Amino acid sequence: MEQTVNHITLIGNLASAPTFSHGNHGRRFYSFYLEVARLSGAIDRLQILAPEELLFSVEAREGDALQIEGQIRSYNNRSPNGRRLIISVLAETMEVTDAPHDNRVTLQGIVCKDPIYRRTPLGREITDVMLAVNRPYHRADYLPCILWGRCAQEVAAYPVGTPLALTGRLQSRAYIKVTDGVAEERTAYEISAITAELGELP
Secondary structure (H helix, E strand, O other): OOOOEEEEEEEEEEOOOOEEEEEEOOEEEEEEEEEEEOOOOOEEEEEEEEEHHHHOOOOOOOOOEEEEEEEEEEEEEEEOOEEEEEEEEEEEEEEEOOOOOEEEEEEEEEEOOOOEEEEOOOOOEEEEEEEEEEEOOOEEEEEEEEEEHHHHHHHHOOOOOOEEEEEEEEEEEEEEEEEOOEEEEEEEEEEEEEEEEEOOOO
16 A cells, blocks of 8 residues: 655745744754745745754855755644644755746545535635644644635545645745734745645555
């Protein structure tokens, strides 16, 4: 059977100076933002995590275009205000490039929550689905995905436990969260799927 798949290719502009994020098993990781343009002209601002040795092997300054290959990671951030799912990209390779912006995701995992089907005010069909994508050491990344049109119709009927393979792009979306009457601007991340089909159990 096929293994689960989690791969992303990004080409965009370095939008912030790297800052130390955390250490794990003796390795140090740094965080920075990459801005990737859509065909519409909108900009997705995506958080990148890079190991120190990879980051320091690339000579790049803010504004430079980088090509990054890696995997999408999720992390539950527990705070006094509740839990938030943090989505980032773990860089495995990185280089300066002059290629046009790109954003391609390939995922294979398991539907782990009942899909939510809805329509926009203009009648466009949308389905939200949470995909559990396995990684080594019996862990998984929980990745929110959004599907449109015919894909939305089909996936809306899939029960929890269904293996799903999809391709698409990782997007950022600003929204307003109101807590105790206080409005706060936040950013949500989701994979906007272009194709979706039944996968194989890992």
